[in-house]
Amino acid sequence: MGKKAPTRLxxxxxxxxxxxPMSGYDLRKVMAETAxxxxxxxxxxxxxxxxxxxxxxxxxxxxxxxxxxxxRKLYQPTTGGRKIFREWLSQEVTRYxxxxxxxxxxxxxxxxxxxxxxxxxxRFLEQLATEIEGYVDDLKGQRKxxxxxxxxxxxxxxxxxxxxxxxxxxxARKALRHFTGDGA
Amino acid sequence: MGKKAPTRLxxxxxxxxxxxPMSGYDLRKVMAETAxxxxxxxxxxxxxxxxxxxxxxxxxxxxxxxxxxxxRKLYQPTTGGRKIFREWLSQEVTRYxxxxxxxxxxxxxxxxxxxxxxxxxxRFLEQLATEIEGYVDDLKGQRKxxxxxxxxxxxxxxxxxxxxxxxxxxxARKALRHFTGDGA
DNA sequence: TCGCACATGTAACGTGTTACATGATTCA
DNA sequence: TGAATCATGTAACACGTTACATGTGCGA
Numbered sequence: 001m002g003k004k005a006p007t008r009l010x011x012x013x014x015x016x017x018x019x020x021p022m023s024g025y026d027l028r029k030v031m032a033e034t035a036x037x038x039x040x041x042x043x044x045x046x047x048x049x050x051x052x053x054x055x056x057x058x059x060x061x062x063x064x065x066x067x068x069x070x071x072r073k074l075y076q077p078t079t080g081g082r083k084i085f086r087e088w089l090s091q092e093v094t095r096y097x098x099x100x101x102x103x104x105x106x107x108x109x110x111x112x113x114x115x116x117x118x119x120x121x122x123r124f125l126e127q128l129a130t131e132i133e134g135y136v137d138d139l140k141g142q143r144k145x146x147x148x149x150x151x152x153x154x155x156x157x158x159x160x161x162x163x164x165x166x167x168x169x170x171x172a173r174k175a176l177r178h179f180t181g182d183g184a
Numbered sequence: 185m186g187k188k189a190p191t192r193l194x195x196x197x198x199x200x201x202x203x204x205p206m207s208g209y210d211l212r213k214v215m216a217e218t219a220x221x222x223x224x225x226x227x228x229x230x231x232x233x234x235x236x237x238x239x240x241x242x243x244x245x246x247x248x249x250x251x252x253x254x255x256r257k258l259y260q261p262t263t264g265g266r267k268i269f270r271e272w273l274s275q276e277v278t279r280y281x282x283x284x285x286x287x288x289x290x291x292x293x294x295x296x297x298x299x300x301x302x303x304x305x306x307r308f309l310e311q312l313a314t315e316i317e318g319y320v321d322d323l324k325g326q327r328k329x330x331x332x333x334x335x336x337x338x339x340x341x342x343x344x345x346x347x348x349x350x351x352x353x354x355x356a357r358k359a360l361r362h363f364t365g366d367g368a
Numbered sequence: 369t370c371g372c373a374c375a376t377g378t379a380a381c382g383t384g385t386t387a388c389a390t391g392a393t394t395c396a
Numbered sequence: 397t398g399a400a401t402c403a404t405g406t407a408a409c410a411c412g413t414t415a416c417a418t419g420t421g422c423g424a
Contacts, residue, residue: 004410007410007411007412009411009412023375023376024375024376024377025374025375025376028375034326035323035326035342035345037284038284040412040413042412042413042414043375043376043377043378044377044378044379044412044413044414044415045411045412045413047376047377047378048377048378048411048412049411051377067374069373069374069375069420069421070374070375070376070418070419070420070421071375071376072374072375072376073375073376100221100222106341106344106345107341109337109340109341109344110337110338110341111337112337113335113336113337113338121337139219142218142219151297152297152362153293153294153295153296153297153305154294154297156293156355156359156362157290157291157293157294158219159355159359160290160293160352160355160356160359161219161290163351163352163354163355164348164351164352164355166351167347167348167350167351168344168347168348170347171340171343171344171347171348172344175340175343175344178336178340188382191382191383191384193383193384207402207403207404208403208404208405209402209403209404212403224384224385226384226385226386227403227404227405227406228384228385228386228387228405228406228407229383229384229385231404231405231406232383232384232405232406233383233384235405251393251402254390254391254392254393254402254403254404255403255404256402256403256404257403257404
């Protein structure tokens with residue numbers, strides 16, 4: 001009976017309906033058209049996800065017959081849904097998160113406005129920057145371990161990861177400046 | 185009977201045993217200790233993957249009893265396995281690859297030494313750089329579409345993706361210089 | 369009337385996850 | 397004797413993928 005942890009897709013959907021009530025069809029369009037698309041826009045993913053979110057009491061669907069088309073179900077988060085969503089957003093950013101799932105961390109950041117606290121976002125970005133910088137050091141350590149006789153490609157591939165993470169760290173430090181000095 | 189397309193994990197394993205024959209246990213260690221870890225190191229993933237690669241005729245396992253421990257199976261790619269691996273490496277780099285699975289593209293690059301042709305790698309990096317640069321432009325277009333009243337977080341999250349891709353593009357252009365001017 | 373946009377779903381299938389099972393050898 | 401390392405595997409489960417099924421209203 002212990003509810004399963006929601007998936008990234010679940011959280012993406014939950015986040016979107018925090019902004020405005022949406023139907024499965026709406027959600028599919030948003031997913032397909034924006035960078036969120038990585039989290040799938042196929043009906044075989046979206047509709048079952050909505051069904052389990054509803055079953056777990058995180059969202060509530062209401063039939064909308066105001067249009068003459070086939071009626072659609074408009075979903076909204078429940079109180080419980082808002083709660084677990086905020087908890088997800090507020091989770092600590094760990095080294096593991098950064099090295100294994102930076103995309104999910106970024107997804108969390110993208111929805112951080114839901115918390116309505118620039119203090120929380122500041123903490124989040126501070127942790128994020130610190131952990132990415134630590135991970136960059138890890139990667140530098142790994143680079144040293146690559147034997148000299150190894151093909152250049154291996155080293156270069158690692159450097160690609162390094163550069164992307166350096167860029168992410170710089171971004172986090174820069175983003176931090178957007179949330180310091182005001183109380184929005 | 186039409187063989188399924190191998191997964192990224194399959195290709196990662198196939199690539200590793202191109203360097204030296206390895207057992208499932210060896211492969212798990214490499215996956216766990218290096219950045220390749222994203223492609224899973226759990227026995228429930230590795231052993232079934234090896235089993236299906238063998239079933240499809242891409243790898244061949246041989247019992248090694250030279251150690252007094254429990255015998256291990258040392259895997260090597262077959263001719264067919266080498267062939268599909270080279271085909272995978274030689275695939276064109278598309279916009280779709282770059283925007284949906286840059287990690288897989290980087291995995292391909294990491295194993296590019298198997299082709300033993302700096303001409304092929306040059307082409308690969310040239311395409312990669314071009315497509316990432318195109319994707320960066322797409323993202324700039326998306327950024328313009330974000331309504332002004334949207335929370336800053338959404339725009340910043342998109343900018344994180346932008347910066348990471350810009351870094352990847354710079355990396356590709358720089359890596360390209362390693363493969364121009366010599367015939368290795 | 370043909371096809372497209374709207375709109376929701378299901379079924380088969382493959383793959384990864386976690387947890388479990390098994391067993392030999394080495395070393396403290 | 398017990399723990400750690402070597403070594404291979406299976407079982408239950410959840411999720412995403414692709415493809416299919418169904419049906420309305422609107423414009424060309």
